[in-house]
Each structure stands twice: as structure tokens, then as C-alpha cells.
Amino acid sequence: MSTPMDSAGRIETADRQACIKKLVERSQGWDLIVIGGGASGLGIALEAITRGYSVLLLERFDFAKGTSSRSTKLVHGGVRYLAQGNIRLVREASVERGYLLRNAPHLVRNQVFLVPVFSAWEKLKYITGLKLYDWIAGSLSLGSSKLVSREATIQRMPELSPAGLKGSIEYHDGQFDDSRLAISLVQTIWQRGGDSVNYMEVKNITRQQDGTWVVDVRDHETEGAYQFSGKTIINATGVFVDEILRMDNAAHLDSVRVSQGIHLVLDRRFLSSAEALMIPETSDGRVLFAVPWHDKLVLGTTDTAISNHAVEPLALEEEIRFILDNAAKYLVRPPVREDVLSVFAGLRPLAAPANGGIKTKEISRSHRIVVSPSGIFTMLGGKWTTYRRMAEDMIDAVEKHNGQPATRSVTANLPVHGSVSAAAVDFNDAFYFYGSDRNTILSRIRNSGKPFISEAFSVHEETIRWAVEQEMARTVEDFLARRTRVLFLDAREARRLAQPVAQVMAALLGREATWIGEQVAAFENLCDSYLPAVLLD
Numbered sequence: 001m002s003t004p005m006d007s008a009g010r011i012e013t014a015d016r017q018a019c020i021k022k023l024v025e026r027s028q029g030w031d032l033i034v035i036g037g038g039a040s041g042l043g044i045a046l047e048a049i050t051r052g053y054s055v056l057l058l059e060r061f062d063f064a065k066g067t068s069s070r071s072t073k074l075v076h077g078g079v080r081y082l083a084q085g086n087i088r089l090v091r092e093a094s095v096e097r098g099y100l101l102r103n104a105p106h107l108v109r110n111q112v113f114l115v116p117v118f119s120a121w122e123k124l125k126y127i128t129g130l131k132l133y134d135w136i137a138g139s140l141s142l143g144s145s146k147l148v149s150r151e152a153t154i155q156r157m158p159e160l161s162p163a164g165l166k167g168s169i170e171y172h173d174g175q176f177d178d179s180r181l182a183i184s185l186v187q188t189i190w191q192r193g194g195d196s197v198n199y200m201e202v203k204n205i206t207r208q209q210d211g212t213w214v215v216d217v218r219d220h221e222t223e224g225a226y227q228f229s230g231k232t233i234i235n236a237t238g239v240f241v242d243e244i245l246r247m248d249n250a251a252h253l254d255s256v257r258v259s260q261g262i263h264l265v266l267d268r269r270f271l272s273s274a275e276a277l278m279i280p281e282t283s284d285g286r287v288l289f290a291v292p293w294h295d296k297l298v299l300g301t302t303d304t305a306i307s308n309h310a311v312e313p314l315a316l317e318e319e320i321r322f323i324l325d326n327a328a329k330y331l332v333r334p335p336v337r338e339d340v341l342s343v344f345a346g347l348r349p350l351a352a353p354a355n356g357g358i359k360t361k362e363i364s365r366s367h368r369i370v371v372s373p374s375g376i377f378t379m380l381g382g383k384w385t386t387y388r389r390m391a392e393d394m395i396d397a398v399e400k401h402n403g404q405p406a407t408r409s410v411t412a413n414l415p416v417h418g419s420v421s422a423a424a425v426d427f428n429d430a431f432y433f434y435g436s437d438r439n440t441i442l443s444r445i446r447n448s449g450k451p452f453i454s455e456a457f458s459v460h461e462e463t464i465r466w467a468v469e470q471e472m473a474r475t476v477e478d479f480l481a482r483r484t485r486v487l488f489l490d491a492r493e494a495r496r497l498a499q500p501v502a503q504v505m506a507a508l509l510g511r512e513a514t515w516i517g518e519q520v521a522a523f524e525n526l527c528d529s530y531l532p533a534v535l536l537d
């Protein structure tokens, strides 16, 4: 295993300039060029490098800037897919959930959910369904589902409205931090000798006479232009896959249907229990989750078909109202929009079904791999939970299609960067997500003798330094949205932190005062779009 670290234990590749210099100096190209640094692209790059291929991953913004930082934070078999009869997907996701708990125990935990029931029939229906859910997971089940009495339910979840309540069903699933998992994957790719760089946009792809591909790339930091070559191109750009395919074939027709889902983040006083709440049937026939996350509560999600998709999708007014209205039916204290600390929207890249008229909530969340006539491999659909299996299937497909000898996947047993023994992780510790890096960071904070910039969100000069030097954070947003989760947890606090974070980052990155002003202004604008009270003004 190759581990490009310097004598101080720093990951050398995390230095973006040095990384680009290395790419430019490499004359022989790569076996695979992966376009897109979300769950799909990162999983594929890691799968490829661990199967002996050289890999270059190019991300046009930051790693996990797209859908992969905007999920409901569940590593789940998918109770909703069970209701749809998609047993194969539930089994596949349950197996992957088990691998994720084993390989990233610093980021994934066993979460207890309660499903409130209001009649004997609901009790029977949901306990039967959830027992089946346990059975499908087999030995990988995270715990047995069981009936909970009305009294015990109210005791465990005092903020759940007791009106008409007959009890609840307890079941288990996984819960995680999505963008932190993405960063751990990037670091694992680097440590294995793979190349992965952010703020590098693929502008064009061309197939050469000899069958290799050349990609034209724009560096968004320097506006520099580069060309890199690879034997195989993998398109893992989520809702943007069709843009890449049209670079190769202008007549290409859309292959993804886009569905938006939003989440509202609230203070824990609306639901203070360690258990998450799962509402099995909302007014539009979907499920709604209220999940504790970083000591806040994430409420979501929606499923709204979208025809034009943006890099920064915006929550629609009716989506915000839908979540507030449905939550109000179940909570003692109904949340109102002024209570919302942050609202974030994500876009599902769903594989377009042959039957174009189908509703987005009915489209399968299974992944599909498509090879274009010119030989571009595209990943459609999928879930964060199954990212590893999707990647394994992709590399199998590449080997088969290219007539290469089949190699064996090792990622089911590959701990990701930061992994520690599950027993050593305390999810109540503010620094838990750093895993094996936690103690180093804490001792740097202690040795610095400097105060926290934000005690509540553990933002310190040393955590900013860590993000810049070890995690390729390049902007205020990278740090406050994806290296830490402040933007998603409390957009007002994130806005307040923009200036001090920009000042520290400017010193670390050697930036001028104008950069600080631009960063703060851009980030403040972004924060406003995460605040529904502001959205209405």
C-alpha cells in the first residue's frame, strides 16, 4: 500500500498546488479518469485504486459540494423501498450498511427509530413490515424491531404528541455524516496513491485515434487550463451526467430525472430524545424523518420533480410548508419557520425510467451503469448507503466491457481514513468525526493556547489549519459547510463565522485582503439562502 505522507505525518497530496504539479508532470496518463467528487465518484476512485488501477478524480467545486452533502444522513436498508416491494435493494443496502458501520465506525452509528402508531391495524402492519426488514438484513441487522407501549413511547419521546397514540414500533438503522465520509474517502484515495483534486472542472472530453481519452480541464482557482489523458472515462457527476455525455455527443438525450428533497434543521428542544422519529405516511404518501444530528434535529424530506437543476438548489416555499405542517401533526410544540436554523436542498439523480410519466417518488433508487457508444461509463441513480457496491459494480463493468482480466474487490473490508474501534467513538464528543485524527487535533488546540472561534461548533484556528492542510479546504464555504457542518446546522452562526474563518484561511493560503472580502460576501449570500425566514423577505 502506498501512503504518500511526509515525515510529520501530513498527507502530501492534500497540498493542492503540489498535487496539480504532480498531475502536470505525469506523462503516461491514468487508467481511469473519474469526473465528479461526490459519493459515486469517490467510491469508484477508491475501488479502482485498490484494484490496482491508476486513477485521477476531478471535481469542479469542492468534494461533496453536490447531493452528497445534502442527504437525510441515513445509512439505511430503506423501509420505504420495502413498502415498494424492492426487496433486492433493501438487502443490498442492508449489507452495505453493515460494511459501513465496520469500515467507518467514526462516522456511522446505530440509530434507534420510533414509529408512532394510532390503531391496532397500524401496529400490526408496521411491526410485520419492520420484522421483515430485520429478517432481510439477517445477521447484519442492527437490532430487533419491537412493540413499545403508549406509556413507554411517551416517556422515551416526551415531545411526541400523545393525542390518539396507541404506542410505537422501535427499529434500528444507520446514521452518518455524509460530507465527512466523503472527506475520509478522499484521504483514503490519497493514501492509496490515487490523485483527487477539487475545483477542477471538466470542460470537454475527446476520444483519440488510439482509443484513449483527453479531458480539457479548467482550474477554478487560477483559471489555468490543463489536458489530462486516460484509458477510461467514468462519468459520476450526479444530476449533471447528461452535460458530460453531451460533450461527447451533442444529440444525447437526458438519462436522469431530477427530484429535489429538502430538510429543515431545528433545535433539539423540539425532539430531545436519543431516538429518531419516523412518520410512516405523510400527506403525500411518503415517510418523514426527524433525526438527531450533531445535537440538532434534521427533519426531512420531500420529493419534488425539478426540470432545471442548479448547483445550489433552493428549497421551495411549498416544501418548507409541507415539512412544517406534517411535523406539527406529531410534535407537542409545532415548529414555525422562525424556528428553522437552516434549510438545505439536495437533488436526486434518478435513472430515468422508460415510462416517462411515472412520479419521481416511484422511481427506483437502485443504480444503473450505462456505457455510451463511444465508451464513456456513466453512473445513474443510487444512494450514499450503497456507494461502495455501486463502485464495485462499475469497476466490474469496466473490466468486462474492456476485455480486461477481472480483479477482486477488497473494499468491503477496507477501513476508511480515520477509522478507529467502534468502542472508542463517543458520538457526544464534538470532535468524534475526526476519528483517529482527533487526539492530534485536540493536542494542537491545547498547545496553541488560543480560544475557540466558535465554542458551540468547535471552530478553532487549529481545526481550520487541519482542514486546509489535510483535507484540501480552499474556501470559507468548504470549511463551514463540509469540513465542519455549521452552515447545515445553524446558518446564522455560519454567517457570523465567515469573517474570522476567512481571516485565518487567508493567512494559511497566502491570500490578499480582497480575497477575504470576496469570500465573506459570497458566503453570507449563501447563508441567507439557507434561512427560510430570510427567503420570505
Ligand SMILES: Cc1cc2nc3c(=O)[nH]c(=O)nc-3n(C[C@H](O)[C@H](O)[C@H](O)COP(=O)(O)OP(=O)(O)OC[C@H]3O[C@@H](n4cnc5c(N)ncnc54)[C@H](O)[C@@H]3O)c2cc1C
Binding pocket: 035, 036, 037, 038, 039, 040, 041, 058, 059, 060, 061, 062, 063, 064, 065, 066, 067, 068, 069, 070, 071, 072, 073, 074, 075, 076, 200, 201, 202, 203, 236, 237, 238, 239, 240, 259, 260, 261, 262, 301, 302, 345, 346, 347, 348, 349, 381, 382, 383, 384, 385, 386
Ligand atoms: C434529499 C436527499 C436525501 C437523501 N438521503 C439519503 C440518505 O439518507 N441515505 C442515502 O443513502 N442516500 C440518500 N440520498 C441519496 C444520495 O445522497 C445520493 O445518491 C448521492 O449523494 C449521489 O452522489 P453522486 O456522487 O452521484 O452525486 P453528487 O454528490 O451530486 O456528485 C456529483 C459531483 O460531480 C461534480 N461535477 C459535475 N459536473 C462536473 C464537471 N464538469 N467536472 C467535474 N466535476 C463535475 C459536481 O460538482 C458534484 O460534486 C439522498 C438524496 C437526496 C437528494
